[in-house]
Amino acid sequence: MNMIKAINIHKKFNNLEVLKGISLQVNQGEVIAIIGPSGSGKSTFLRCLNRLETIDQGTLEIQGDILADSGPDGQVRYATEAEARRICRRMGMVFQQFNLFPHFTVLENLIEAPLTVKGVKREEFVPQAEELLHKVGLAEKRDVYPSRLSGGQKQRVAIARALAMNPDIMLFDEPTSALDPELTGEVLKTMRKLAEEHMTMIVVTHEMAFAREVANRVIFMDNGEIVEQGDPETVFGSPSQSRTKAFLQRVI
Helix, strand or coil, rough: CCEEEEEEEEECCCCCCEEEEEEEEEECCCEEEEEEECCCCCCHHHHHHHHCCCCEEEEEEEECEEEEEEHHHHHHHHEEEHHHHHHCEEEEEEECCCCCCCCHHHHHHHHHHHHHHHCCCCHHHHHHHHHHHHEEEEEHHCCCCHCCHHHHHEEEEEEEHHHCCCEEEEECCCCCCCHHHHHHHHHHHHHHHHHCCCCCCEECCCCCCHHHHHEEEEEEEEEEEEEECCHHHHHHHCCCCCHHHHHHHCCC
């Protein structure tokens, strides 16, 4: 089943074209790693998928529902506000920065969105939130405030918070780039566990080992385009494009 279908996505910031016709299909349970140099459009593409950025041209389809589509006149039309919120709720997103509420405990950070967005009752959701904290290895931090957590712990709370909305798809925008190498492993371990559970994931990452070991497919982006894609062994072991080879020689 196609979880995400992006067709000919274009995006400009003023006169700078940052996405130049990106097309990508993601199947259920697939883990996609997007790699490439800074400024290649990776994060912008991810943000377009859940409407944090709007597209200028193309079609975005999430689990068969049209989020945005270019009409015959070339104008992009988005789903109604209510429909767009419903579609985007199927995707959880984890950012470079943790964006936790500092005045909420870890548990309160997890339950805030389900309570306010879905209207679930606190007493009904707390056991599920506690289970998520156990899943990311932070059950003992339930009543701690974010200021008392390490960067790796904060990012794992952010992952648990995204999972609290029970998404079908998880989007990760360089989730370890703000972390020390020592703390990166904690977060990648959590993401590996999600991959083993067949969560559909798109991961923008600089962690080449993670991309090689965990992803089903690796996408190399440069200058707003998908230059190369394939299974990890092919992309890392014998890339066909000179831009891919040059990038990998610099980062590996």
